[in-house]
Amino acid sequence: MPRIIGRDERVTPRSGAEDIVAAIAESTRASLAAVNASLGEIAAVACSAPGPLDHRGGIVHEAPNVVGFIDYPLGPRLAEELGVAAIYLDRDTIMAAVGEAVAGAARGARNFIYVTISTGIGGAIVIDGRLLRGAANTAGEIGHFPVALEGPRCGCGSYGCVESLAAGRFVAEAYGVDDAARVYAAAAAGDEAAERIVTRAEKALGNLAVGLANALSPALIVIGGSVAEHEPSHTLEPMRRAIADRAFKVAAAAVKIVPAALGRDVGMLGAVIYGRERVAGRDEWFR
Amino acid sequence: MPRIIGRDERVTPRSGAEDIVAAIAESTRASLAAVNASLGEIAAVACSAPGPLDHRGGIVHEAPNVVGFIDYPLGPRLAEELGVAAIYLDRDTIMAAVGEAVAGAARGARNFIYVTISTGIGGAIVIDGRLLRGAANTAGEIGHFPVALEGPRCGCGSYGCVESLAAGRFVAEAYGVDDAARVYAAAAAGDEAAERIVTRAEKALGNLAVGLANALSPALIVIGGSVAEHEPSHTLEPMRRAIADRAFKVAAAAVKIVPAALGRDVGMLGAVIYGRERVAGRDEWFR
Numbered sequence: 001m002p003r004i005i006g007r008d009e010r011v012t013p014r015s016g017a018e019d020i021v022a023a024i025a026e027s028t029r030a031s032l033a034a035v036n037a038s039l040g041e042i043a044a045v046a047c048s049a050p051g052p053l054d055h056r057g058g059i060v061h062e063a064p065n066v067v068g069f070i071d072y073p074l075g076p077r078l079a080e081e082l083g084v085a086a087i088y089l090d091r092d093t094i095m096a097a098v099g100e101a102v103a104g105a106a107r108g109a110r111n112f113i114y115v116t117i118s119t120g121i122g123g124a125i126v127i128d129g130r131l132l133r134g135a136a137n138t139a140g141e142i143g144h145f146p147v148a149l150e151g152p153r154c155g156c157g158s159y160g161c162v163e164s165l166a167a168g169r170f171v172a173e174a175y176g177v178d179d180a181a182r183v184y185a186a187a188a189a190g191d192e193a194a195e196r197i198v199t200r201a202e203k204a205l206g207n208l209a210v211g212l213a214n215a216l217s218p219a220l221i222v223i224g225g226s227v228a229e230h231e232p233s234h235t236l237e238p239m240r241r242a243i244a245d246r247a248f249k250v251a252a253a254a255v256k257i258v259p260a261a262l263g264r265d266v267g268m269l270g271a272v273i274y275g276r277e278r279v280a281g282r283d284e285w286f287r
Numbered sequence: 288m289p290r291i292i293g294r295d296e297r298v299t300p301r302s303g304a305e306d307i308v309a310a311i312a313e314s315t316r317a318s319l320a321a322v323n324a325s326l327g328e329i330a331a332v333a334c335s336a337p338g339p340l341d342h343r344g345g346i347v348h349e350a351p352n353v354v355g356f357i358d359y360p361l362g363p364r365l366a367e368e369l370g371v372a373a374i375y376l377d378r379d380t381i382m383a384a385v386g387e388a389v390a391g392a393a394r395g396a397r398n399f400i401y402v403t404i405s406t407g408i409g410g411a412i413v414i415d416g417r418l419l420r421g422a423a424n425t426a427g428e429i430g431h432f433p434v435a436l437e438g439p440r441c442g443c444g445s446y447g448c449v450e451s452l453a454a455g456r457f458v459a460e461a462y463g464v465d466d467a468a469r470v471y472a473a474a475a476a477g478d479e480a481a482e483r484i485v486t487r488a489e490k491a492l493g494n495l496a497v498g499l500a501n502a503l504s505p506a507l508i509v510i511g512g513s514v515a516e517h518e519p520s521h522t523l524e525p526m527r528r529a530i531a532d533r534a535f536k537v538a539a540a541a542v543k544i545v546p547a548a549l550g551r552d553v554g555m556l557g558a559v560i561y562g563r564e565r566v567a568g569r570d571e572w573f574r
Binding site: 052061062111123125127132133134135136137138139140141142144145146147148149156157158159160200203204206207210211213214215216217218219245246247248249250251253254255 | 339348349398410412414419420421422423424425426427428429431432433434435436443444445446447487490491493494497498500501502503504505506532533534535536537538540541542
């Protein structure tokens with residue numbers, strides 16, 4: 001398991017892509033300076049980004065929850081800004097899945113789905129030890145599987161997406177607050193509006209879980225992300241119950257649903273492990 | 288393309304699995320007799336069955352639309368009844384996908400999803416030229432991906448499944464008739480109840496299409512089945528529109544949605560091609 005030796009966290013600028021690149025570069029330099037290191041000593045630089053994106057060209061196609069990333073060459077721009085030859089850029093959920101596969105809850109698993117329930121909802125699909133990419137590299141974007149016939153507009157422009165019903169950002173928005181934790185607390189205190197929102201989120205997650213179990217039949221589903229970590233009784237547990245109650249019996253019996261192991265640093269740890277794998281010449285698969 | 292030289296069709300008995308086996312055996316003998324052939328001259332016997340099932344052991348686990356198939360050894364029982372050494376049994380949708388891949392609309396495609404919209408809704412997922420099976424062999428059972436937060440009970444015991452909202456059987460049931468064609472005709476004539484059912488079915492199919500495009504990002508979706516064949520404007524077309532309007536742009540641009548090519552005989556042609564592939568030693572993949 002890699003260890004994080006330097007850390008620098010900043011709020012993502014809402015003023016456009018170039019400001020985000022500048023902030024990441026500054027943050028990188030600050031975290032290196034804090035441990036008296038320089039870019040020249042670094043074996044690899046990896047960047048965990050929101051998707052959909054093109055990991056080979058380092059292009060972010062669209063990022064529903066970030067302002068300014070539309071067909072934006074984040075990898076090349078960041079490499080330029082930092083003065084390094086290459087950046088290993090990939091989707092945050094791909095890096096988390098690689099991290100969980102190499103050092104977390106999916107160790108040894110050759111067929112699993114990683115699901116993150118956080119500000120947004122996303123995931124990655126691993127089949128026979130390989131990442132499923134798909135024709136447009138969006139494979140694993142399970143947060144944008146529509147699981148309801150109507151609902152609020154999602155950040156992706158669609159509606160009914162499990163993300164738009166159950167992700168932290170949307171649970172908070174539906175209640176008119178800026179933190180989903182307040183909605184779960186209000187529901188626990190018996191507030192009916194909060195209860196309705198939480199119930200709808202649980203039903204949406206249940207639909208996703210049943211659909212994944214039936215249609216992909218993974219051996220393992222690993223559930224991470226800040227909302228899942230803080231609210232397992234409203235995320236992992238209703239997903240488990242939905243599969244037990246509603247999926248095909250054989251598919252339900254074949255799948256384990258477990259919490260992610262790398263915790264809140266999964267994005268960073270995943271990127272470190274991903275960078276190491278890429279430097280070692282491993283690409284669409286990993287061990 | 289194989290040619291069908293003998294044919295015998297019968298209504299599926301509702302009186303249990305043993306009666307179904309007897310009917311299949313009789314039907315097999317009748318179709319052989321009609322062309323003066325015998326079982327001894329047959330290179331392979333293949334059986335296209337409803338799923339989920341275990342294609343290696345020939346066991347049908349559950350079949351939402353058939354009475355009596357619960358963990359039933361259909362393959363071995365049929366082999367016994369016909370006096371043949373082996374039956375190549377697999378899910379109807381797997382056989383249709385193999386048929387379309389070898390001789391139909393998916394020729395040359397290494398990554399595609401086959402979708403059938405018929406009495407039920409099902410499918411098969413092909414990745415890098417291999418069938419995705421999953422841990423419990425239900426992979427591709429996309430008809431039981433829930434796409435609504437509520438709805439009538441599905442044959443599988445769950446609710447919200449795209450099958451329970453858009454399959455022929457359920458479209459007919461929702462209107463209180465026994466043939467979905469009557470519902471589409473009534474909707475075309477302006478009947479409001481029929482219009483509501485048809486709209487709901489289209490929305491459910493749209494959700495499925497968007498979810499498949501985003502989360503699996505296939506290069507090709509092939510749409511077959513009797514309802515799709517008769518009602519493309521209520522099936523294939525709304526699926527295409529939903530992907531264009533609501534899926535990630537890169538995923539929408541990367542996927543083609545086309546009608547199946549093998550028509551109403553896809554089950555039989557698929558089984559013939561599948562049997563030929565298995566006899567040739569090809570198993571989870573095909574060319």
